[in-house]
Amino acid sequence: xxxxxxxxxxxxxxxxxxxxxxxxxxxxxxxxxxxxxxxxxxxxxxxxxxxxxxxxxxxxxxxxxxxxxxxxxxxxxxxxxxxxxxxxxxxxxxxxxxxxxxxxxxxxxxxxxxxxxxxxxxxxxxxxxxxxxxxxxxxxxxxxxxxxxxxxxxxxxxxxxxxxxxxxxxxxxxxxxxxxxxxxxxxxxxxxxxxxxxxxxxxxxxxxxxxxxxxxxxxxxxxxxxxxxxxxxxxxxxxxxxxxxxxxxxxx
Amino acid sequence: xxxxxxxxxxxxxxxxxxxxxxxxxxxxxxxxxxxxxxxxxxxxxxxxxxxxxxxxxxxxxxxxxxxxxxxxxxxxxxxxxxxxxxxxxxxxxxxxxxxxxxxxxxxxxxxxxxxxxxxxxxxxxxxxxxxxxxxxxxxxxxxxxxxxxxxxxxxxxxxxxxxxxxxxxxxxxxxxxxxxxxxxxxxxxxxxxxxxxxxxxxxxxxxxxxxxxxxxxxxxxxxxxxxxxxxxxxxxxxxxxxxxxxxxxxxxxxxxxxxxxxxxxxxxxxxxxxxxxxxxxxxxxxxxxxxxxxxxxxxxxxxxxxxxxxxxxxxxxxxxxxxxxxxxxxxxxxxxxxxxxxxxxxxxxxxxxxxxxxxxxxxxxxxxxxxxxxxxxxxxxxxxxxxxxxxxxxxxxxxxxxx
Numbered sequence: 001x002x003x004x005x006x007x008x009x010x011x012x013x014x015x016x017x018x019x020x021x022x023x024x025x026x027x028x029x030x031x032x033x034x035x036x037x038x039x040x041x042x043x044x045x046x047x048x049x050x051x052x053x054x055x056x057x058x059x060x061x062x063x064x065x066x067x068x069x070x071x072x073x074x075x076x077x078x079x080x081x082x083x084x085x086x087x088x089x090x091x092x093x094x095x096x097x098x099x100x101x102x103x104x105x106x107x108x109x110x111x112x113x114x115x116x117x118x119x120x121x122x123x124x125x126x127x128x129x130x131x132x133x134x135x136x137x138x139x140x141x142x143x144x145x146x147x148x149x150x151x152x153x154x155x156x157x158x159x160x161x162x163x164x165x166x167x168x169x170x171x172x173x174x175x176x177x178x179x180x181x182x183x184x185x186x187x188x189x190x191x192x193x194x195x196x197x198x199x200x201x202x203x204x205x206x207x208x209x210x211x212x213x214x215x216x217x218x219x220x221x222x223x224x225x226x227x228x229x230x231x232x233x234x235x236x237x238x239x240x241x242x243x244x245x246x247x248x249x250x251x252x
Numbered sequence: 253x254x255x256x257x258x259x260x261x262x263x264x265x266x267x268x269x270x271x272x273x274x275x276x277x278x279x280x281x282x283x284x285x286x287x288x289x290x291x292x293x294x295x296x297x298x299x300x301x302x303x304x305x306x307x308x309x310x311x312x313x314x315x316x317x318x319x320x321x322x323x324x325x326x327x328x329x330x331x332x333x334x335x336x337x338x339x340x341x342x343x344x345x346x347x348x349x350x351x352x353x354x355x356x357x358x359x360x361x362x363x364x365x366x367x368x369x370x371x372x373x374x375x376x377x378x379x380x381x382x383x384x385x386x387x388x389x390x391x392x393x394x395x396x397x398x399x400x401x402x403x404x405x406x407x408x409x410x411x412x413x414x415x416x417x418x419x420x421x422x423x424x425x426x427x428x429x430x431x432x433x434x435x436x437x438x439x440x441x442x443x444x445x446x447x448x449x450x451x452x453x454x455x456x457x458x459x460x461x462x463x464x465x466x467x468x469x470x471x472x473x474x475x476x477x478x479x480x481x482x483x484x485x486x487x488x489x490x491x492x493x494x495x496x497x498x499x500x501x502x503x504x505x506x507x508x509x510x511x512x513x514x515x516x517x518x519x520x521x522x523x524x525x526x527x528x529x530x531x532x533x534x535x536x537x538x539x540x541x542x543x544x545x546x547x548x549x550x551x552x553x554x555x556x557x558x559x560x561x562x563x564x565x566x567x568x569x570x571x572x573x574x575x576x577x578x579x580x581x582x583x584x585x586x587x588x589x590x591x592x593x594x595x596x597x598x599x600x601x602x603x604x605x606x607x608x609x610x611x612x613x614x615x616x617x618x619x620x621x622x623x624x625x626x627x628x629x630x631x632x633x634x635x636x637x638x639x640x641x642x643x644x645x646x647x648x649x650x651x652x653x654x655x
Contacts (some may be wrong), residue, residue, distance in 0.1 A: 003397070004494065005518070012522045015486060016529040018431045022479040023534035025424050026562075 041110035042237050043084035045205065048103045049077040049091075075100045086122075086234045093225055096218045099137070099211065106235055107205040116141070116206075118236035121152050127229040133215040133222055134231075140209040151215065152231075208235075268315055269390050272383055275311070276410050279304055284414040302371050305379035312382040318389045322450030326503055330451035331458055333499060337443075337492045338462035348484045349474025357473045369468050377460055378453075380407070381444070385453035388445050400449070404441035411437055432478040436485025443489035443496075450500055479535060483526065491519050537562050538629065541579060541586060542636035544643070547608030548577070548588060552628075557636040558588060560626040569602060569621045577628040578604065580619045588628055589615060 080086035087104050108114050119139075123131045131153035138147045139157075148155055210233065214223055283301070291300065322330060346354075359369065384407060392399040412433060420426050447455040467473065476484065498515050532540060543556045552558060560579045563569060572578060572591060579588040589606040592614055596602050603618040 004497075008490065008494070008518065008522065011486065011490060012526055014435075015483060015526050016533075018427065018482050019479055019526070019530040019535045020533045021424075021427045021431075022477075023530075023539070026534070026564075 040112055040114055040237065040239055042106055042108050042114055042116075042235055044079040044087050044104050044235065045107045046103070046105040047077040047079045047087040047089075049075040049089060050101045050103065051075060051099070077102050077104075080232060083234075086232045088230065088232045090228060090230045092228045094214050094223050094227075094229065095225055096133075096214050096223060097216045099213045102210040102212070102233070104208045104210075104233070105205050106208055109204075112239060114237040114239065116208075116235060117238050118157055119208075120234040120236055121155075121231060122234065123152075123229075123231045127231055129222065130229040130231065133218040134229075135213045135215055137211040137213050139211075140207070142206045152212075265316075265390070269387060272312065272386060273406070275308055276380075276383060276406075279308070280410040298368055298372050302375035305375040308379040309375070309382050312379075312386055315386065318386055320385065320389050320448060320450060320452040321393060322500065323504060326500065327451050329503060330447070330455050330500070333496060334447055334451070334455040334458040335462060337496070338459045341463055341488050341492070342466045344484055344488055345474050345476075348476055348480050349472075352477055352480045353475040354472050355475035357471050359468050361469070361471065366469065373464055373468060374461075377457060377464065380411075381448065381453045381456045381460065384441075384444060384456060385448040388449050389452075392449070395449070400442060400445045404438055404445050407441040407444075408434065408438045411441070428478045431482035432485070435482065436489075439486045439489040443493045446493050446496060450496070479530075487523065494519070534562075539626075540632075541588070542639045543588065544640060545608075547611050548590070549610040551609060552577075552588070552631050553633070555634050555637040555640055557632040558628045559630040559632065560588075561629045562626040563624055566621070568627075569624065572604070572624075572627065578606065578619070579625045579628060580604075580606070580623045581625060582617065582619075582623065586625065587615075 075089065075091040077087055077089040080088050087102065089102055091100065106116065121131065132151050134152045136148045136150060136152055136155050138145055140146075146157075150156075282304075359365070384403065387403050387406075388399070391403070416429065416433065420429055444456040444459065447459060494515055530536065534540075538559050538561050540557050541560055543552050543554055543558055546554055558577075558579070563572075572594070574591050574594060577588055577590050579586055581587075587606075589608045589611075591604050592607045593605040594602065595605065595618060601621070603620050604624070605614055605618050607614040
């Protein structure tokens with residue numbers, strides 16, 4: 001019996017020590033701080049439309065006829081009050097060959113880097129046919145120019161080179177892969193980067209200019225001179241390292 | 253009293269014992285080797301294995317019988333007590349589940365599922381208990397704890413799949429495994445060995461039949477943390493064994509009744525002392541901590557013990573309010589100060605600005621949730637002085653806490 005008592009004591013002590021282990025390992029549970037995930041947001045800050053004064057290559061008599069009538073054509077563009085990712089463009093007195101350029105400024109207002117991947121055109125009811133005769137001549141994004149010669153309803157912008165919109169100030173994982181900001185390593189090599197460059201507020205904004213031209217072969221029925229056509233452009237952005245296949249990478 | 257060995261019709265047959273041990277090892281090896289993977293798993297688990305175990309049971313049945321060492325007239329009492337202990341075990345486990353957590357049973361409870369499981373579990377049960385009884389009663393005539401433990405160890409090792417041993421990686425894994433599986437299994441086998449020593453295979457068949465039956469059939473099962481499973485799983489069979497000893501020998505008139513009461517006393521003392529130590533060490537959600545500095549006077553003085561409610565998830569963090577006293581870790585020390593302000597940075601997350609009540613200024617660094625241990629819920633005055641006397645002054649970096 002005495003031996004049993006001794007064994008029981010040993011067992012009790014063993015169980016006490018298990019408890020110590022349990023307490024020790026429980027303490028090490030980490031609380032994962034829920035950091036707010038980054039916000040992807042852009043908006044158009046400015047929108048303007050300029051009429052193309054360059055009539056030198058317009059030798060079409062039809063167009064001469066229209067000009068001689070003296071009817072001014074009007075275009076306006078503004079950022080949509082309800083959706084600041086959209087710019088609404090309204091044009092009147094269009095005639096074949098007329099050109100106008102929509103100038104916009106797109107700003108990254110979120111907290112993570114974004115890239116512009118597409119522009120969505122939306123034509124209001126009543127203007128739907130206009131898409132066939134509105135030709136996108138070129139798009140200038142920042143300092144890069146992309147030429148096209150297709151009507152808006154046939155334009156495919158998916159093979160663009162994407163344009164980066166940086167976000168000033170925030171250091172995120174993505175930021176570490178952006179030019180100029182190196183990830184910090186603990187090793188002596190690679191050498192520690194220079195202190196983080198001061199953020200450039202202009203980097204958050206890019207200029208996008210769209211030059212449109214009315215199809216020179218359009219007839220009066222297709223493009224009515226007195227009609228007002230309205231359409232919108234919407235900026236489609238994605239997270240910088242989103243390659244569209246659902247996988248996020250950090251090696252860009 | 254007639255000495256049993258003169259009239260034993262069967263001689264101890266070492267050969268048969270070793271055949272039995274070998275067969276058990278073979279079944280274990282087949283179970284754990286890749287052979288099992290070559291056959292369709294349903295067929296293997298629910299057809300081949302029952303056939304193997306039934307075969308083993310038949311072989312043992314055909315062996316010349318070795319009798320258990322308890323009195324024949326007490327056999328029925330032993331059966332009843334086996335049943336009682338099984339029921340007590342279920343109650344203890346379920347009670348622990350009510351405290352620690354219950355969960356839905358993952359087992360198949362359709363009629364077909366139940367019948368299949370009865371065949372599967374039952375065949376293994378009968379085979380193993382017959383083997384256990386044969387081995388125990390062959391190897392010893394008296395209470396020989398060495399034999400009991402060796403056979404219990406053997407039965408334990410052949411009960412736990414090899415993969416469980418192989419998958420252990422860290423010390424933590426090892427301790428958890430021993431606490432939750434190995435030790436309770438061993439204790440159970442030890443008790444079962446004692447049961448069959450006294451009353452033959454049917455005693456342990458009754459015990460395991462009831463406990464395993466509950467495990468496989470109950471819709472709700474206890475879902476215990478590994479430490480709770482260890483406490484219940486190890487102590488229950490051990491206490492059963494001690495109690496059974498007392499009960500049996502009292503009935504066999506070999507000891508006086510008063511020993512029974514002292515056993516209960518020992519059992520209670522063991523459990524209580526374990527729980528006290530566990531509380532002090534911090535097993536439970538509320539744990540004690542000694543205050544060393546006067547930074548929170550006059551409410552909390554040096555030498556007081558604070559009771560801290562552990563915080564383990566963001567829900568607990570978000571429930572904290574200005575004015576709460578939290579215990580957090582900084583530079584290796586635990587500090588308990590009051591929350592003055594909660595900052596909710598969009599990018600950095602939540603952080604807490606703290607200040608000791610008696611300090612002249614706020615703590616220099618804000619506290620992050622990851623450093624928070626818990627919230628102070630109660631103060632017990634003066635009880636912590638013995639701890640402080642033991643700890644030297646150098647251990648406490650006062651500069652960080654009191655200013």
